[in-house]
Amino acid sequence: MKFRKKSPRKFAIVSTMIMLLAFLPILAACSGGDSGSTPSPTAAPSTAASASPAATAKKDPVTLKVLTWNAGPFQKLFDKFHEKYPWITIDASTKINGGIIKNVIAGDQADLVFLDNGLSEWMSGDLLEDLTPYIKKDQRIQSAKKVDNLLESFATGGKQWTVPFSDIPMWILVNKDMLKKYGMTMPKNDWTYNDFLEMSKKATNTAAGDWGMVGMGHEFTSIMTMANGSAENYRYMNKDSSQSVANTPAIQEDFKWVQDLTNKWHVQPTAQEQKDLGIPAVAEEAFIKGNVLFMLGADWMLETVQKAKFEWDVLPMPKGKKQQATIHQAGPIAIPKASKHKEEAFLYISFLFDVEAQKTMIETGSSAFVKDPVLENYFGQVPLWKGKNVDALKLSANMCCFSSDPRLVNLGELVGKVNGPIDKLIRDGGNISTLFPAVEAYNTKALETRKALGW
Known part of the structure; x- marks a missing residue:
């Protein structure tokens, strides 16, 4: 989409002069010298x-x-x-x-x-x-x-x-009543992704309607890739958020690990199971039902979570192969x-x-x-x-990493054509490599957009 510029160059110059004149009294008040104190x-x-x-x-x-x-x-x-x-x-x-x-x-x-x-x-x-x-x-x-x-x-x-x-920052919400039910205690704050998986296995009892986790999709996966060092930035992006690295081998290993949560270890219900069993599609609504051990949490979920009839608490995101990371939205x-x-x-x-x-x-x-x-x-x-x-x-x-979405171009296309489909494949199963052409197409267009914007 193209947009017309708001005003011609002459008007911009006049506007700038007016703004400068308006600020002269303020600038004069600031020009008394720097005392050196902070x-x-x-x-x-x-x-x-x-x-x-x-x-x-x-x-x-x-x-x-x-x-x-x-x-x-x-x-x-x-x-x-x-x-x-x-x-x-x-x-x-x-x-x-x-x-x-x-x-x-x-x-x-x-x-x-x-x-x-x-x-x-x-x-x-x-x-x-x-x-x-x-x-x-x-x-x-x-x-x-x-x-x-x-x-x-x-x-x-x-x-x-x-x-x-x-x-x-995002963290893990934990149902402490379920910890007690399955003979577990709160892990230390330096727990690992393997600890997270093993605890989820212990709490999963499909016959009783109990699950290890719910809602572990794109955001959880993206955080884990930063913790493992597979991606340097949120949304599977490189250090300056100029290119997606979702088609690299290290990322593929992380994708497979998260896919296994649902399709191998079955500690998380599939989308179809959620529908068939009447488990709410919104993660926090499913969590407060009382039969889910872990959920990825953030401040916007707390209004719902506080309605829970059980004791809940917070854990930091687990440690990965490189660091203990989260995403600061x-x-x-x-x-x-x-x-x-x-x-x-x-x-x-x-x-x-x-x-x-x-x-x-x-x-x-x-x-x-x-x-x-x-x-x-x-x-x-x-x-x-x-x-x-x-x-x-x-x-x-104090944990890495802050979202740098403003530096990421064509965000709607990235979410719609790359990360959204990845999230679906993570939950439903499937070969992520089928999306490699979409990753490459996004990266090519992103470079063109950044060049046009002077980034």
């Missing part, structure tokens, strides 16, 4: 573009329109932001037209967008504000002790079009170029790096991409995690 992550924002206006200044009310597929746990962040900056209200719209980019192209007002299909399609339409100059001037982001390579993993073409709005947030409230929109992005915002993320079941002793200790203070394996949460918070 403010703490919790310090008030700078007087740069994202600065918090003076508390005594009377501000006109502003409403930021956010386009997202689900407000859910993020509503607490929106509320916390409004509490800190009371003249700014966030209105989250979940009325998505089959893809958030379609809403923006259709002219829907938006000040912040959660990217739901990668970044490359937005770049083709020149639809997003470059956040690089905002970030460089923002003391809160600059001084925050961020997870290593966090912003870099979201940068493309030397620019920062988007940053993470969340840090959602770090969703991207961006500012559309058409936003009328860019300064206030970036203030929300800056706010995400505040310790109080990061604490709110932990309260809703996710993690923190800012590192601070206050945050590390906060897991044990959150009611949600009372009596749970808090050390597993801390370990997962």
Whole structure:
């Protein structure tokens, strides 16, 4: 799909001059020299573009329109932001037209967008504000002790079009009642994939309707390939997410191992068995029935999991041949170029790096991409995690690897033509090599797209 550019070059130059004039008072306030001191992550924002206006200044009310597929746990962040900056209200719209980019192209007002299909399609339409100059001037982001390579993993073409709005590491949920039923205890946090399999075998009793696991598909497999060193990045991608490595021999061994969970060891029901036995297709709904030992978990499942009538807990992802890895589902947030409230929109992005915002993320079941002793200790203070394996949460918070979907081009094609079919073959059985032509076709087109975008 091609998009017309928004304005001619002459208009862009005039707009740039207007923006520069508008920022002169702010820049003047920042030019008093660098004292050499580094403010703490919790310090008030700078007087740069994202600065918090003076508390005594009377501000006109502003409403930021956010386009997202689900407000859910993020509503607490929106509320916390409004509490800190009371003249700014966030209105989250979940009325998505089959893809958030379609809403923006259709002219829907938006000040912040959660990217739901990668970044490359937005770049083709020149639809997003470059956040690089905002970030460089923002003391809160600059001084925050961020997870290593966090912003870099979201940068493309030397620019920062988007940053993470969340840090959602995935872990294993365990039914502790089933552990007791089959004479097992919680494993140590450095358990392995073989431990995971052997425990699943012990808990599988199809006559009693008991299963070792449910829902171990693409995400579980992708995490295991990173743990084994077969893939360096999420979604079976190489280090810079430029090419799929789903057609390599090492990956094929991992695919076979996961296929065997269902088709050899039968510790997980097939899709047909789930249907025939009335096991819910949604993993967390199946888990709370009480007859599944393990499930791949994340914060968005916790609302359902808390309804369970049995005792449950959390384990970190198992150790692989190379490392103990998980995937941090770090969703991207961006500012559309058409936003009328860019300064206030970036203030929300800056706010995400505040310790109080990061604490709110932990309260809703996710993690923190800012590192601070206050945050590390906060897991044990959150009611949600009372009596749970808090050390597993801390370990997962510091574990490799962060999703770098913004750097991955043609994400919809990768999911639709490569990873989606792989997931089906993993569950249903079949030769993954039949998808090699699709992998090669994606890789060829990905190189062409990256070249066209200057990546």
